[in-house]
Amino acid sequence: MxxxxxxxxxxxxxxxxxxxxxxxxxxxxxxxxxxxCCSVDGVxxxxxxxxxxxxxxxxxxxxxxxxxxxxxxxxxxxxxAVRNLYPGARFGIxxxxxxxxxxxxxxxxxxxxxxxxxxxxxxxxLVGLNIPFERAELSLEEAVSFFESMGERFxxxxxxxxxxxxxxxxxxRLGSFVDLCRGPHVPSSGYLKHTALLSVxxxxxxxxxxxxxxxxxxxxxxxxxxxxxxHLELLEEAKRRDHRxxxxxxxxxxxxxxxxxxxAYWLPNGAALREELEGFWKEAHRRQGYKLVVTPHMAPAExxxxxxxxxxxxxxxxxxEVEKGEYAxxxxxxxxxxxxxxxxxxxxxxxxxRLAELGTVYRCERSGVLHGLMRxxxxxxxxGHIFCTADQMVSEVQGVIRFALYFLRLFGFGxxxxxxxxxxxxxxxxxxxxxxxxxAEKAMADALDEMGEKYKSVLGxxxxxxxxxxxxxxxxxxxxxxxxxxxxDFNIPARFNLTYVGDDGKEQRVYMVHRALxxxxxxxxxxxxxxxxxxxxxxxxxxxxxxxxxxxxxxEYARKVEIAALxxxxxxxxxxxxxxxxxxxxxxxxxxxxxxxxxxxxxxREGTVAPRRHGKGDLGAMSLEKALKVVLDDCARPSFMERR
RNA sequence: GCCGGCGUAGCUCAGUUGGCAGAGCAGCGCACUCGUAAUGCGCAGGUCAACGGUUCGACUCCGUUCGCCGGCUCCA
Numbered sequence: 154m155x156x157x158x159x160x161x162x163x164x165x166x167x168x169x170x171x172x173x174x175x176x177x178x179x180x181x182x183x184x185x186x187x188x189x190c191c192s193v194d195g196v197x198x199x200x201x202x203x204x205x206x207x208x209x210x211x212x213x214x215x216x217x218x219x220x221x222x223x224x225x226x227x228x229x230x231x232x233x234a235v236r237n238l239y240p241g242a243r244f245g246i247x248x249x250x251x252x253x254x255x256x257x258x259x260x261x262x263x264x265x266x267x268x269x270x271x272x273x274x275x276x277x278x279l280v281g282l283n284i285p286f287e288r289a290e291l292s293l294e295e296a297v298s299f300f301e302s303m304g305e306r307f308x309x310x311x312x313x314x315x316x317x318x319x320x321x322x323x324x325x326r327l328g329s330f331v332d333l334c335r336g337p338h339v340p341s342s343g344y345l346k347h348t349a350l351l352s353v354x355x356x357x358x359x360x361x362x363x364x365x366x367x368x369x370x371x372x373x374x375x376x377x378x379x380x381x382x383x384h385l386e387l388l389e390e391a392k393r394r395d396h397r398x399x400x401x402x403x404x405x406x407x408x409x410x411x412x413x414x415x416x417a418y419w420l421p422n423g424a425a426l427r428e429e430l431e432g433f434w435k436e437a438h439r440r441q442g443y444k445l446v447v448t449p450h451m452a453p454a455e456x457x458x459x460x461x462x463x464x465x466x467x468x469x470x471x472x473x474e475v476e477k478g479e480y481a482x483x484x485x486x487x488x489x490x491x492x493x494x495x496x497x498x499x500x501x502x503x504x505x506x507r508l509a510e511l512g513t514v515y516r517c518e519r520s521g522v523l524h525g526l527m528r529x530x531x532x533x534x535x536x537g538h539i540f541c542t543a544d545q546m547v548s549e550v551q552g553v554i555r556f557a558l559y560f561l562r563l564f565g566f567g568x569x570x571x572x573x574x575x576x577x578x579x580x581x582x583x584x585x586x587x588x589x590x591x592x593a594e595k596a597m598a599d600a601l602d603e604m605g606e607k608y609k610s611v612l613g614x615x616x617x618x619x620x621x622x623x624x625x626x627x628x629x630x631x632x633x634x635x636x637x638x639x640x641x642d643f644n645i646p647a648r649f650n651l652t653y654v655g656d657d658g659k660e661q662r663v664y665m666v667h668r669a670l671x672x673x674x675x676x677x678x679x680x681x682x683x684x685x686x687x688x689x690x691x692x693x694x695x696x697x698x699x700x701x702x703x704x705x706x707x708x709e710y711a712r713k714v715e716i717a718a719l720x721x722x723x724x725x726x727x728x729x730x731x732x733x734x735x736x737x738x739x740x741x742x743x744x745x746x747x748x749x750x751x752x753x754x755x756x757x758r759e760g761t762v763a764p765r766r767h768g769k770g771d772l773g774a775m776s777l778e779k780a781l782k783v784v785l786d787d788c789a790r791p792s793f794m795e796r797r
Numbered sequence: 798g799c800c801g802g803c804g805u806a807g808c809u810c811a812g813u814u815g816g817c818a819g820a821g822c823a824g825c826g827c828a829c830u831c832g833u834a835a836u837g838c839g840c841a842g843g844u845c846a847a848c849g850g851u852u853c854g855a856c857u858c859c860g861u862u863c864g865c866c867g868g869c870u871c872c873a
Contacts, residue, residue: 225873250871257870265801266867311873323873333873354868355800362869366800369868397866402808409865519798521869704830731830739834753832763833771833 157193157209173200174340177211187213187376189344190222190337197222199288199337214376224249226286226338227348227374228256233330234275235260235370238268244332245307245358245367252384253373257356259307260368266353272370273350279328283343287326288336296322300333307358308333347381348374351388391630396682397525403687403744405678405695408525415523415530417675422695425724426678429693431511433790434535434671441556443509443537448489450513454479459648460488469516486512486536487642487667491649494540499653499663505541505549511674512536526679533674539666540651546593546664550600550622550639553668557624557637558606560670563791564681564690567627568636570606572597574620576613584618585643593641593664594620618644628684635676640667688768691747691788698784699741700727700762703734703753710757714750714777721781723788742767748784 155171158164159180167176177188177200191198194207197218212219228247231254235242239260247256291299293316300308311333315322325334327342339345350372358364375381392398400406405423412418419427435445451473457463462470462484471482483489490508499506513533522528541549554570561568574594580587597620601608608622615621619641626636642665645651652660671677681689691697698718702711711727718725728737734751741749750762755774762780764772772783 246870246873248870248872255871263801267802308873315873325873335873352867353801356869357799358870359872360870362799366869368801371868411864414864520864521798521800524866701833703832706830731828733829733831733836734833735831736835737833742834749833751833755832765833 155204156206157204158207160208160210167204170203173198173202173204173211176204176209180211184211184213189213189219189339192218197337199286200340201285202288202337220376221249222337223339223344223376224254224374225334227345227372228254229286229325229327229330229332229334229338230276230279230342230345230348231256231272231350231370231372232258232332233279233327234272236330237275237279238271239263243305243307246311247332253351253371255356255369255371257358257367257369259365263368269350269353269370276345276348276350279342280346280348281343282328283341284328285341286338288323288338289326290321290323293322296324296333299324299331303331305333345374347376347378348372349381349385387630391632391683394630394683394686395525396527396679399682399687400526400679403682403695405682406526408529409523413530414520415518415528417526417529417531423678425695426689426693427674429790430674430678433692434511437556437560438509438537441507441552442505443507446490446493446508446510448483448486448492448510448512450515451475451480451482452488454481456488456492457481460491460645461648462488469518471515471517482515483512484514484516486510486514486534487538487645490536490538491645491651494538494651494663495649499540501542501653501655501661504653504663505539505545507537507539509535509537526675529673529675532676535669535671535674537668539668540653540663541666542653542655542661543592543664546596546666547600547603549666550597551604553637553639553666554600554604554606554622554624557639557668557670561624561626561636564684565629566636566680566684569625569627569633570601570608571614571623571625572601572608572610572620573614573616573623574610574612575615579613582617583615583643584647589643590620593643597622597639597641616640618642626680628680629686630683634680635672637670638668638672641665642667687745689745689747691784692790694724694745694747694788696724696726696744696746697788698723698725698748698750699746700725700750700752701734701737701741702727702729702757703751705729705731706754707752707757711752714752714762717777718750718781718784721785723781723784738765747787750780 154166155169156164156166157176173191178185188200188211190200190212192210192212193205212222214220214223225248228249232244232247235258241261243259245257247254293312296312297309300312312322323334323336324331325336325338350370352371354369355366356369358367373384375384403422404420405426406417406419408417438445454463466484470484473480473482493508494506511533513531515531518528518530539549558568575583575590583590621638621640623638624636625633627633646663646665651663653663655661700711700715702708708729711729715725715727730737738749745767747767749765751765752762756762760777761774762777763774764780764783766772
C-alpha cells in the first residue's frame with residue numbers, strides 16, 4: 154500500500170501502482186481535469202507515474218511550478234514541430250521562463266520569423282493528435298550513444314555534464330520526437346491547446362558569445378484561451394505604451410539617427426518634464442540633508458587610475474587628450490565626489506556628509522544592447538554618496554530606503570527589495586576584509602528588518618566593492634524594472650585613503666554608501682512614460698493647459714486667459730487655429746494635455762471658461778479664477794514628505 | 798560585437814516580372830466662424846538610408862557601410 158498525505162493534513166492509502174491521475178480523480182473530477190503533474194515530498198512526478206508514499210500535491214496551472222511545467226511542455230511541442238518541418242534541426246535547451254518559454258535550436262536554412270505561422274500550424278496539428286508525453290530513464294552511456302546517433306551534439310554536451318553531477322538521465326518522447334529532459338511534463342500534447350509563438354531571435358549556445366549562434370523561438374502558453382488572449386492583449390498594451398513610440402509622438406525626445414546611437418536629445422516638452430522632475434528631486438534632497446554639488450564631465454586619467462576605473466571599467470569609457478595629457482569622460486560620479494570630500498580635512502562632527510548631484514555620465518555600450526531610453530550611452534545619474542561612521546550605517550541606509558520608497562510610491566510604482574550579499578565561498582574576489590563585509594551586510598539587513606520591509610537575500614549578487622540593496626519597481630502593467638539602488642563601498646575609501654578625524658583625535662577610515670533613486674534619469678523617464686502611458690500627473694505634464702477659443706471672435710479673450718494662466722504658473726498655450734472645436738479638442742486629447750479651457754461667446758461675455766479634463770470630458774463653465782484654481786490644485790508639485 | 802529582420806514624404810504605409818514615385822494623416826494656403834475626440838477645397842513635400850556593382854534601364858537584383866527593431870542561459 155501507498156500512504157499519501159494531502160495538503161489539508163488528511164491522509165489515505167492507495168494500492169501499490171496507483172498513478173497520479175488516479176489519485177487526482179479520487180479527490181474530485183474538477184481537480185482531475187486541471188491536474189498537470191504532481192509532487193510527493195517536493196519531488197515532481199508525471200501524472201502517469203505510480204505514486205510513492207509521502208506528502209502529495211496535485212499541481213495545476215495556478216501553481217507557479219504548474220505554469221512552468223505546462224510551458225516547458227509547450228517548448229517540447231515547439232521542438233517536435235520544428236523537427237517535423239526541418240529534419241536537419243538540432244536542439245539546445247528549451248526552458249520555461251517568466252510568462253512563457255523558448256527553445257534554442259540550430260535550424261539549417263531557417264527562413265526567420267516568416268516560419269512562425271507554419272510552425273504554429275504544425276504544433277496545432279500535434280495538439281489535435283493528443284500525443285502522450287512518455288518518460289524513460291537511460292544509463293549515461295545509452296543516452297550519449299542515442300543522442301550521438303541523432304547528431305544532437307548539444308544534448309550530448311548536456312548529458313556529459315549531468316554525468317559529472319551523478320544524476321540519472323531521463324528522456325521524454327512526444328510521438329517521434331525524443332528529448333533529453335528532467336521533466337515532469339503534462340500528460341499529453343492536448344493540454345497545450347492555448348499556446349502562441351511570439352518571436353524569433355538569435356542566441357549564443359549557453360549565452361557565450363564564443364559559441365555558435367542558435368535560433369531562439371519565444372512563445373507562451375496558458376491553461377485557458379481566455380488567459381492566453383489576456384496575456385497577448387497585455388503585450389499589445391505594452392507595445393502601445395512603448396516609450397520609443399510615445400516619446401517622439403508627445404514631443405519628449407528623439408534618439409539615435411543623426412544625433413548618434415544611444416544619445417538622447419530632449420525636445421521642449423521632454424525638457425519641461427525633466428526640469429520639473431529635477432526640481433522636485435533637488436528640493437527633496439535638500440530637505441533630506443543632502444548637499445548638492447556639481448562636478449565636471451571629464452577628469453585626468455590619473456584620477457581614474459586611483460579609483461580603479463581605468464583598469465576595471467576601461468572598455469566602457471571614452472578618452473580624450475588635453476595638452477598631451479590623457480583625460481577620461483566620466484562614466485561615474487563617485488571620483489568627483491571624492492575630490493570634494495578630500496578638499497578639506499573632515500571631522501566626525503560633520504558626518505554623515507551626504508553629497509548629491511544630477512551627474513551626466515557617458516558609457517560605451519555595445520551597439521547591440523542599446524534600447525530607447527532604457528539603455529543609452531549618455532545619461533544622467535541622480536547620484537548620491539554618503540560618507541559616514543560605522544555607527545551611522547544602519548540609520549543612513551534606512552534613511553535612503555525610506556527616501557527611495559517615498560519616490561516610488563509618489564509615482565505609483567510597486568516594489569520588491571533584494572539584498573545582494575557576497576558569496577561566502579569566494580571572499581577572495583571582493584575588496585575589503587571579510588569581517589568588514591559581515592558588518593556591512595548585517596547593517597543592511599538590520600536596516601531592512603527594523604523597518605519591517607520584506608526582502609529577498611541573494612548570495613553572490615553583491616558588487617565586488619560591497620553589498621547592496623536593490624529595489625525593483627513594478628509598473629502599471631505589472632512589469633518589473635531596475636529601481637533605486639543602495640550600495641556599500643569598501644573599495645573607493647581605501648583606494649583614496651578617505652578618512653575623518655574621530656573624537657579621539659585619530660584618523661579613521663570613513664564608510665561610504667553610493668545611492669541612486671532614479672538610477673538613470675533617462676531610463677526612469679522611459680519607465681514613467683510606459684507606466685502612465687504618456688498620461689503624466691499634472692505636475693509633470695509638459696503642457697498642462699490648452700486654451701481653445703471656439704471662433705476667432707474669442708481670440709482676444711483667449712490671449713487674456715493665456716496670460717492669466719501663465720502668470721499663475723501654469724504651462725499653457727492657446728490654440729488659435731481655425732479648425733473646428735471638435736478637431737482641436739481631439740488633438741489636445743491625443744497629446745494627453747491634462748486640461749483644456751473652451752471659450753465661446755458666452756464665456757467671453759461673462760468672463761468664464763469651460764474646462765475639460767483629459768480623459769474625463771467637460772467640467773462645465775465656471776469663473777476663470779475658479780478654473781485656474783482647479784488646474785493649479787491638480788497640477789501642484791507634490792510637497793515633500795514630513796521627516797519622521 | 799554577434800544572429801535574424803527592417804529602412805519609400807514629418808508620421809503610418811502601398812508600390813505587380815527591373816520600365817514616368819503613390820495614398821491617408823500631419824504641414825502650408827483659401828473658404829468656412831463652428832459648443833466638447835477628425836469641415837471642405839487646393840498646394841507643397843522624395844538623392845526610395847548611403848555608397849558601389851550588374852543592366853539599355855534599379856525603389857526593385859547583388860555587394861559594402863550606416864541606422865533602427867527582436868534577442869544573445871530565467872541553465873535538460
